[in-house]
Amino acid sequence: DVKVTQSSRYLVKRTGEKVFLECVQDMDHENMFWYRQDPGLGLRLIYFSYDVKMKEKGDIPEGYSVSREKKERFSLILESASTNQTSMYLCASSSASLGNTIYFGEGSWLTVV
Amino acid sequence: AQSVSQHNHHVILSEAASLELGCNYSYGGTVNLFWYVQYPGQHLQLLLKYFSGDPLVKGIKGFEAEFIKSKFSFNLRKPSVQWSDTAEYFCAVSVSSGSARQLTFGSGTQLTVLP
Numbered sequence: 001d002v003k004v005t006q007s008s009r010y011l012v013k014r015t016g017e018k019v020f021l022e023c024v025q026d027m028d029h030e031n032m033f034w035y036r037q038d039p040g041l042g043l044r045l046i047y048f049s050y051d052v053k054m055k056e057k058g059d060i061p062e063g064y065s066v067s068r069e070k071k072e073r074f075s076l077i078l079e080s081a082s083t084n085q086t087s088m089y090l091c092a093s094s095s096a097s098l099g100n101t102i103y104f105g106e107g108s109w110l111t112v113v
Numbered sequence: 114a115q116s117v118s119q120h121n122h123h124v125i126l127s128e129a130a131s132l133e134l135g136c137n138y139s140y141g142g143t144v145n146l147f148w149y150v151q152y153p154g155q156h157l158q159l160l161l162k163y164f165s166g167d168p169l170v171k172g173i174k175g176f177e178a179e180f181i182k183s184k185f186s187f188n189l190r191k192p193s194v195q196w197s198d199t200a201e202y203f204c205a206v207s208v209s210s211g212s213a214r215q216l217t218f219g220s221g222t223q224l225t226v227l228p
Binding site: 004035040041042043044045090092099100101102103104105106107 | 162218
């Protein structure tokens with residue numbers, strides 16, 4: 001089974017703090033993604049990476065950055081957290097060899113106060 | 114760019130009722146289609162997918178979906194729901210020749226099954 005692990009399930013941060021969300025996958029997938037999930041809006045893509053050190057902006061990249069130094073790890077960074085970034089953040093991975101089916105982690109609930 | 118519409122935001126059914134959740138997409142080319150499910154407190158899981166071939170796709174837990182190309186639809190069905198099917202369901206579309214990035218999700222349908 002594919003396993004996508006997000007290091008923190010629940011976080012509470014203050015406005016202006018720098019926040020790191022970490023994600024690791026164990027299936028050697030080349031593609032990794034960060035989504036945020038909000039009620040009524042579904043899943044929206046923040047950033048994705050198709051290879052080590054490669055990244056592309058998704059639909060809502062503003063206020064976020066990412067880092068992929070190793071194939072199995074993809075980090076989402078909130079440079080200066082704001083209250084409108086309170087959300088559920090989902091990491092995912094996929095591989096073209098598996099038809100690009102996306103496999104999700106359990107999610108990280110971030111509350112910015 | 115493609116888009117996905119799930120018109121039912123919240124569906125409430127009694128156990129043993131039949132289920133059909135609508136999903137329509139807009140894209141003129143070849144697509145791959147997915148349904149994901151998120152049970153309360155759990156991560157998103159793949160329910161079923163369509164890449165090619167038989168347009169009637171069977172997934173886990175008795176779910177199936179039918180791809181109707183002429184209607185740009187990929188509706189999810191189950192003949193008899195159970196209380197444990199209470200979850201949020203997401204339809205997703207990817208352009209088959211595009212990059213992995215191009216997976217677009219609908220806004221989700223919350224299904225509540227009453228015991």
